[in-house]
Amino acid sequence: KQEVTQIPAALSVPEGENLVLNCSFTDSAIYNLQWFRQDPGKGLTSLLLIQSSQREQTSGRLNASLDKSSGRSTLYIAASQPGDSATYLCAVWGAAGNKLTFGGGTRVLVKP
């Protein structure tokens, strides 16, 4: 059974600092890994999708890496801003079923 873990559960940084969010998964047989952002009480916004054959994906200030063999992904957010405050979730699409398995999320607060 796939399990996805995100550590830390919460993170507080001053504005301008780079953010590093970690995600680990137990079964390396995945099709892809997706990072999402969720604002309080809202739905999920897709940030980046990394296919299993890729090592990283970039979009603006965001960069996500994937090491499938070790079951790890890292989301980097450069030069954080207060508007980056949200919960960030990673999820893997496993080869075994048609569903996403989510981590518990990292709640980020960027202080002005």
Place this chain on the structure above:
Amino acid sequence: KAGVTQTPRYLIKTRGQQVTLSCSPISGHRSVSWYQQTPGQGLQFLFEYFSETQRNKGNFPGRFSGRQFSNSRSEMNVSTLELGDSALYLCASREDTPYEQYFGPGTRLTVT
């Protein structure tokens, strides 16, 4: 393209009642998945429909059911509501590949 839409956005129901939630996927997407999000359990997969057929089902009791119509719109029904069914219910749609999921804003269900 318009995003995933969900109606209603908020619902308050009494224990023992039943409820139906609706989801309209992004145009052209034939896959619709449903997820339940609670503070204690996080995001959990309910089921996925593709071309009106249920392709995968999560570990939820039979009180949770769904269906998909020929226009890909989907409904989720919960019968005999329990207090523990209070949650944010999220719908997601995708093309068959590359599996990138797009989420709607969710329906906040409160059971009293």
